Amino acid sequence: MTMTVREAAGSLLMVGLGGTELSELERAWLKLIRPAGIILFQRNIEGAQQTRALLQEAGGLCAAHAARCVDVEGGTVDRLRVALAPMPAAQSVARAAREANNPSLARRHGELIARGVKAFGFNCTLAPVLDLGLPESAQVMGTRCAGATAEEVVAYASPFFAGLKAHGVTGCGKHLPGLGGGKLDSHLETPKIDRTWKQLWQQDLEPYRALREEMPMAMVSHGAYPKTRGGKQPASVSPFWIGDVLRRRVGFRGIILSDDMEMGGVLKFLSIETAAVEAVRAGTDLVEICHQPALILRAYEGLVSEGERSSAFRKILLQRARESEKKRRKTFAGIAPALSSRQFESLRGEVLAFGEMIAKGVAA
Secondary structure, three states, X not given: OXXXXXXXXHOOEEEEOOOOOOOHHHHHHHHHHOOOEEEEOHHHOXXXXXXXXXXXXXXXXXXXXXXXXXXXXXXXXXXXXXXXXXXXXXXXXXXXXXXXXOOHHHHHHHHHHHHHHHHOOOOEEOOOEOOOOOHHHHHHHOOOOOOOOHHHHHHHHHHHHHHHHHOOOEOEEEEEOOXXXXXXXXXXXXXXXXXXXXHHHHHHOHHHHHOOOOOOEEEEOOOEEOOOOOEOXXXXXOHHHHHHHHHHHOOOOOEEEEOOXXXXXXXXXXXXXXXXXXXXXXXXXXXXXXXXXXXXXXHHXXXXXXXXXXXXXXHHHHHHHHHHHHHHHHHOOOOOOOOOHHHHHHHHHHHHHHHHHHHHOOOO
């Protein structure tokens, strides 16, 4: 079936919602743009039954094979910490796994997160973080990084991805090409990371090379790398980082997702319309916009307008939409059956017990 410019534009967006149920306005604009997926936050999540109902309705207004995403890394980034139980941070799990020489702890982390997000109706968690835990970014990244070296990051992330896959949940490595050398929070500013191409390629990008066959999705950051060919432009809109490095040099063939385009790291550099167009032009499969409907609609109309104005961009837009649909079909599962009350409480107990074990530094 022939795809229109409007259908193509909508199918390249992953969007956030305002509350715990759809408003009439949200139903209207979801029907209009038919996005490729939904991402929920704690503001959207009260309990498993409510979240599953929200995802079921919103997903029915999306394009086919929709992503239903949530950020559950463990530690400070865990949207299910209240509704289910707090997951331990990647840093703690990775350290425990190294000290005990027991990589199964990282796999267990992935499995518990997968089972948790599935219980709420999600098919994707935006984890693990592949950034290096360097001193420059310690205040910003906190406990999100698995290690200071690529070897330590891969040792955690590989079994973590395997744990997700075992339960049919999609993971996402982030934030390419690496925020380990950044001192600023990309939610607010564009981090200018003064690492050389050699440092980035041999260290920050090594996890992406090592995991390219295991990693179904990769998220591109809003960091800028002035000592590289990427220059001062945020990586999330950069043909160099997305097309040249991630696609061609790394050889990644999965889904490329932008970090949230509402962040100051990109919006202080470009308008939302231009950012969406440039991200798609550079090779992005899914453009993430997490909060404001006005910005979602502006990005959508920006893609449509450029597709109608430029025949060259229209060709890119339609091709990207077709490729994105094929990738989503292979990548994202449907909603899993709900857990019984007993099963849910059992899972909660397992998560709490795992967290206590990690906190005590005791290997299973």
